[in-house]
Amino acid sequence: METTRRQVGTQAGAEAEVAERGGLRAEKSWHILRAAAKVFARSGYFNSKVSDVAREAGIADGTVYLYFKSKDELLSSIFSAAMDEFIRRARAELAGIVDPREQLRHFAYLHFASLERDRDLAIVFQIELRQSTKFMEQFSSAQLAEYFQIIREIIETGQQRGLFRPQLSARLVAKFLFGALDEMATNWVISHSNASLTAMVDPVMEIFFNGVSSNHAQV
Amino acid sequence: METTRRQVGTQAGAEAEVAERGGLRAEKSWHILRAAAKVFARSGYFNSKVSDVAREAGIADGTVYLYFKSKDELLSSIFSAAMDEFIRRARAELAGIVDPREQLRHFAYLHFASLERDRDLAIVFQIELRQSTKFMEQFSSAQLAEYFQIIREIIETGQQRGLFRPQLSARLVAKFLFGALDEMATNWVISHSNASLTAMVDPVMEIFFNGVSSNHAQV
Amino acid sequence: METTRRQVGTQAGAEAEVAERGGLRAEKSWHILRAAAKVFARSGYFNSKVSDVAREAGIADGTVYLYFKSKDELLSSIFSAAMDEFIRRARAELAGIVDPREQLRHFAYLHFASLERDRDLAIVFQIELRQSTKFMEQFSSAQLAEYFQIIREIIETGQQRGLFRPQLSARLVAKFLFGALDEMATNWVISHSNASLTAMVDPVMEIFFNGVSSNHAQV
């Protein structure tokens, strides 16, 4: 069974797409966010100066503040924008899949693909965004909640259909899966791996579905 | 099958134990580290001032620098000290367990127990230490490597004994497990949960061993 | 034979002149340098805080760093600016004098006059700039070299014209003269003398030209 590769698009494609969706303001805003992601990925959030971001974006320092109200908001907006996009796409693409197992697999694929096609974003997501309790508490609850919600819904559907073991807590399973995917992603970023991250989807999901025990001996 | 609860000790017990092991210098060094963990956990690393740590430890600002050469080293020493202790204890206790499945379960138990008994440490580990590429790259490789190595060894032994599926990459499985455990821990910290973290060991390991699929349908 | 007193200008005159020559940036830069010289002269370089300089200049602390990259550079820029000005003026005015003896005398006059008309500068030059090997080695070679070069050229010309004893090392004579002038200046500064420094030109040059021996007995 193969990893589904529905058109995830190239990075350039994504840029164009986003640009055409918004007006001029949205376009510039997005342009600044791209610059910020690149700068943060290169030097780390704390070592990056707002003026570095401005220079990368080809605008004056003050202009950044016409679009974002603080350096912090630059970081959280990178997260929000990418998460919105991810969730929008996930919901859209998952709607076309029937089997909850394939839905989960595709969800994992989208997760990895969105990081793989934009390494700057991956670095910001896996490394820079983890700083500070502020982010972890503030954003986790707000936007990650929907991420988890999607997984939970699929799990619950799968349980209703007899595909997943019914006694498992859907909430726990969702965290379990996220933890596994997140660790793969972090590891891929930190190791500066050139290997494909999406190639990990099948092996990871295989363990997730079947566990590590052989002949399914109950432990 | 129950989670093994070999004497993990209380936090107070641990303090006394460490103190008697070292000389006066080690004792004071450790005292400062405790204060730092408490302060960092309370306010976050970046919002904490070295003078806060000094005050918490009941010493002068400058004295901190007689034991640690920078604020950064305070953070990394919290990690190192706890990891050393964890690994030492894990190796010791795992040696007394024969079944690789029980070894993994106990490993997970130790992981959760060491965070649960010291919430300051847990916060520092799950939140504060994730900041900056510097830490992630610097310490990951050095000390986390041994953490992963222990898991891998158990996995491989289990595979040789026919307990774990032989075709799985031990490396991948180790990351998978760590990711799941780490996410549980982070979630426990962020949600300010009063629930027991160690109580999650069995449910988590159950999924890890058996997967989420019902009747083990190969996906 | 009198000391030539070509228009050396007042301090106020000098300020205006420099200001009109540069752009706005140069003007502000120069304004900060004046403030720094005043503060350093008053309290000494090490006892002066950058914030003292900023307050004296009527700007914010950080603004100093938009024009100079360190407190050190403030000190060295005072030297450089004054030396550039001195050398420029010296070369210009010496060009109009034929007799090498009068050239040397005028050179000494300019040296003393530039210190006398700006006591802050004099204090910085004679006292504050002497601190640290760093300055002495760094700037000596770079800018003092031209100072010495001017003297040497005059000496050599004088020797060719039979005015100065040909067997003397021009290099040695230049150091000899500088040493004598420098000591007079330092003494004038340290003693808080109200006496005229330029009044010392003729007596000093007289000894320099004729030596201390009476009836020219060869010693």
Next chain:
Amino acid sequence: METTRRQVGTQAGAEAEVAERGGLRAEKSWHILRAAAKVFARSGYFNSKVSDVAREAGIADGTVYLYFKSKDELLSSIFSAAMDEFIRRARAELAGIVDPREQLRHFAYLHFASLERDRDLAIVFQIELRQSTKFMEQFSSAQLAEYFQIIREIIETGQQRGLFRPQLSARLVAKFLFGALDEMATNWVISHSNASLTAMVDPVMEIFFNGVSSNHAQV
């Protein structure tokens, strides 16, 4: 006429001599001063730590304060001790010389010789001691006064005997000579010259006595 080379002694000789003159306290005090001079010469006064001096002297930090009451006093004591020694020696040796011209020459010789035989001392004298108005004003007056006094006395005697031009201000001439000697010394130190400093005595004194003008044309 040759530069007199009365036994000025080696540095090792000097150390022994001083040591035997004082008691144990004086000996240790002197030992610390040697260490301080070495450290200050190597790193500069401001970059040197009291603990560096203590380590160089092979004693504990606190012990330094049993002999000197501050880091500042360490610097000024180096000056005082060397000046005392210099003046004592100069007065003693000059007493055996009749001709004021030879006295001056020998005085210059002693000045250069004492720096040449102890480069650490030379660096401290020519560079480190010049820092801060404090030193320049405090010590100049106190101990340099006697230095100048010696020169003035010789000058005045020489004038009475018709050897030096009577109309010259002895005070001015003393400064003139000191300035010239001081500049040679500073130059020798800064240029890291391996050339002999004492070799400069004769050429310098020759200019001092006879001036630079040829055929003694009155300028």
Next chain:
DNA sequence: TATGAATGAGTTTTCATTCAT
């Protein structure tokens, strides 16, 4: 909208000096 010069709050770290032993 865009600019970019100016602001000024904020904190780690050093190291001379002390003093209990």
Next chain:
DNA sequence: TATGAATGAAAACTCATTCAT
């Protein structure tokens, strides 16, 4: 006398943010 652990004052510099143009 000697030690050296502990003290704590002190300041250069950065950079996010503002605002007059």
